[in-house]
Amino acid sequence: MPTVSSLLYYAAPLTPAGGDDDWCIDAVTRPPEVLFNFRKVGVETTIEDLREGAFRPSLDESGFEKVVSPTAVDQRALLDSEESALAAYRREMGELLKSLTGADSVEFFDATVRRQDAAESGDPAAQSPHQRVHIDQSPKSARARAARHTGPGREYRRFQIINIWRPLLEPVRNFPLAVCDFRSLDLAADLVPTRLDFPEWLKDRENYSVRHNPAHRWYYWDSLSPDEALVFKCYDSASRGLASVSEDAAGDELRDVAGLCPHTAFFDENGPSTGHLRTSLELRALAFHE
Numbered sequence: 153m154p155t156v157s158s159l160l161y162y163a164a165p166l167t168p169a170g171g172d173d174d175w176c177i178d179a180v181t182r183p184p185e186v187l188f189n190f191r192k193v194g195v196e197t198t199i200e201d202l203r204e205g206a207f208r209p210s211l212d213e214s215g216f217e218k219v220v221s222p223t224a225v226d227q228r229a230l231l232d233s234e235e236s237a238l239a240a241y242r243r244e245m246g247e248l249l250k251s252l253t254g255a256d257s258v259e260f261f262d263a264t265v266r267r268q269d270a271a272e273s274g275d276p277a278a279q280s281p282h283q284r285v286h287i288d289q290s291p292k293s294a295r296a297r298a299a300r301h302t303g304p305g306r307e308y309r310r311f312q313i314i315n316i317w318r319p320l321l322e323p324v325r326n327f328p329l330a331v332c333d334f335r336s337l338d339l340a341a342d343l344v345p346t347r348l349d350f351p352e353w354l355k356d357r358e359n360y361s362v363r364h365n366p367a368h369r370w371y372y373w374d375s376l377s378p379d380e381a382l383v384f385k386c387y388d389s390a391s392r393g394l395a396s397v398s399e400d401a402a403g404d405e406l407r408d409v410a411g412l413c414p415h416t417a418f419f420d421e422n423g424p425s426t427g428h429l430r431t432s433l434e435l436r437a438l439a440f441h442e
Contacts, residue, residue: 154201158418159194160330160370161284163344163361166191175361178349190346190361192284199330199370199418209371211252211314215334215410216384218373221248227320227378230433231265238263245316245381245435252383253312255439259301262436265320266417268327268429281327281417281430287360287386288436289313289412290345291400294387297356301438309405310441313386315415317434323375326429327417331384332362334410336369339397342414362414372418384413386436 163175166189178187202209202218210217223244229237246258266279289297298311317329337343346361376382388394391411417430 155198156420157198160197161192161194162364164191164193175344175346195364199372201374202371203374212409215413216331219381221381222379231320249439253439256442257440259438260435264434267431283417285362285414285416287412287414289386290358290360291398293356293358308440308442310390312388312439315436316381316383318381319376319378320431320433322428323377324430326420326423328372330370330372330418332414333369336367
């Protein structure tokens with residue numbers, strides 16, 4: 153199976169003796185500066201390319217999978233965040249998630265365009281590829297997010313938060329997304345709840361930073377195309393593994409399934425460095441099983 157080697161940016165305490173109490177990312181004290189009270193440490197990491205390999209990961213086993221799912225929506229309209237295009241795309245992706253997960257209903261709550269030239273694009277909503285190993289939700293913020301979308305008396309036996317990541321316009325030529333197999337994690341040692349001190353409108357209040365562990369197994373797909381999407385878990389209330397390390401993760405229906413997926417963009421030094429390298433759209437969704 154082909155591999156690449158690249159720096160992945162893990163999290164570590166500010167000092168060797170430091171702990172993981174109240175890690176925080178602060179985006180309100182000195183805007184537009186973003187402040188970390190922990191370090192980002194680059195670790196040279198082997199990442200396996202699944203384009204030609206025999207390994208076929210799945211959401212419940214590894215926490216991620218690739219799907220071939222062309223969209224009928226105008227991708228330039230998606231790039232421009234046109235609401236009618238986003239609404240049509242959400243409908244498409246809602247049906248995809250129901251098919252993949254068996255969920256009864258899907259509700260979207262976030263859409264993010266990322267492009268390698270975000271600073272020069274003139275689009276204030278666009279963001280650069282995020283080169284930090286992280287997980288979008290912690291169990292605490294996942295449950296808070298679900299509570300915001302459920303009315304009084306609504307019952308469900310399981311919910312998931314899932315990210316759908318799709319290239320736009322052209323295949324990814326650099327800054328691809330790397331994903332880590334849930335089964336290679338030491339859940340008690342690797343995951344650090346991290347408070348997000350962000351403007352009120354911006355996403356959720358807590359996610360997971362990830363400590364380096366040489367046992368982690370990382371994967372990506374070379375030249376992911378706009379007809380393909382990478383689907384990965386941010387949280388699954390049915391994960392027995394997560395319930396064993398967090399009271400917030402305890403669900404009513406526990407199974408031996410992946411609970412989340414660490415991920416990060418990375419730069420391939422052997423790949424192209426000029427031209428159109430990457431533009432992508434990610435949606436986060438709540439999938440409810442009633």
